[in-house]
Amino acid sequence: MNTTYTAEAMGVLVFRTNIRFKKDLAMIAPVLDKQPGVQRWNVDREDTDKVLRIESRTLRPEEVIHLVTRAGFDCEELPE
């Protein structure tokens, strides 16, 4: 596994979502993949909060919430 800690140089944004199934992932993937500013993203589907984690230097949480909800999912920033 190639674990690099990009978190220092990169902002990490985390959101509670209802992205639960593979088919949900397939729906959200194109949106996030083509969004400029998203360096890496993943959804922890094993977690109860189905956490969407995004590494980005430029994106603001509101922009992500807008994108994800427009694709039809719940999305709420996890408090620090």
Place this chain on the structure above:
Amino acid sequence: MRIRDEKKICQLHQKAIEMIVREGLDGFGINKLAKAAGVSPATIYIYYKDREDLIIQTTRRVADVMLEESLRDFDPAMSLEEGLRKQWHNRAAHFMKNPLDVEFMEKMRYSHLYDKVAVHLYTSFKDVMGKFYHNAVARKELTPLPIEIFWAVAYAPLYQLIKFHTQEKAFGHQKFTLTEELMEQTLQLVLKALKI
């Protein structure tokens, strides 16, 4: 920008180990860990991609320490007797000092995640131990054996004694304490079996 906090990471690893040993892998989650460690889930996701990433990184850390301590002051050029004694002492010391880590690795070994960890772990360790074995065979100290057989005879007795020790009793209610003398006595039996 958030700064990587080593102390926080260590504490998260420690808590994760405790929880997984106590409750198993199935019920383990970022949320639970966050509660137990007194941090927010968001903080944990700064450092780890997801649940699996956290478990894998924790396992690698535990295993790295284990292997490092087992190789401390060990030289593959040592004689069979000297080298085995060093290994036994190093391992026993580590096991006694970190019983929770050992229990954790035991749990991980039977998990589907273990393969993802193992591939990266044992390369240098295997290399050193392989050299030790081949040196001993070349010096005609050691009966050539399939490596698994060598391993089983060389280390299983030690691990069983450690188990008795940490369970604090062997048979019945008698308390068992692994002493230097008992370890040496057992080591001599093992050497007798392995030596040409």
